[in-house]
Amino acid sequence: MSTAILYYSYSGKTKALAEAEAEKRSARLFEVKEARRYSPLGSVLCGCPAARMQKIPALLSPVPDVRRYDKVVVMAPIWAGYPAPVFNAIISSLMRGTNVDILLVSASGDSSKSKGKVLEFIEQYGLKVGAYHDIKAP
């Protein structure tokens, strides 16, 4: 099965985990970045509300075309209980019917409070969710 990993990382932890995941799954790895990187204060004052409101931010470059892969793994850090905004941009760019696994990285290792809303968001785009896991950042 061919697998692509699309990830966003602000401070590098999700990046390291995505690299390990790519190795484990023999997957192609693609980093997705926001158009304007948040400052540390901006991540709290603007990034967190955007995450909670499930906003779709502008990206530095379009999400890579992953239509030829059987499975797409989406990885992102948790901000204010929700996936960081770039996660929403990734999800909204994928073709309907894409098989996705969701891996969310956080300090607590628990994003269960937002899971219902996140699944609703993903459903809007007609994606098929396989795994949905929290990872506690090392």
Ligand SMILES: Cc1cc2nc3c(=O)[nH]c(=O)nc-3n(C[C@H](O)[C@H](O)[C@H](O)COP(=O)(O)O)c2cc1C
């Ligand atoms: C703006 C911001 C908000 C965060 N909010 C949460 C949170 O609500 N719950 C949590 O467990 N961790 C939270 N964290 C911690 C990150 O989810 C955690 O450090 C993650 O591993 C960072 O991944 P990264 O290094 O790939 O950016 C937050 C971090 C930042 C920068």
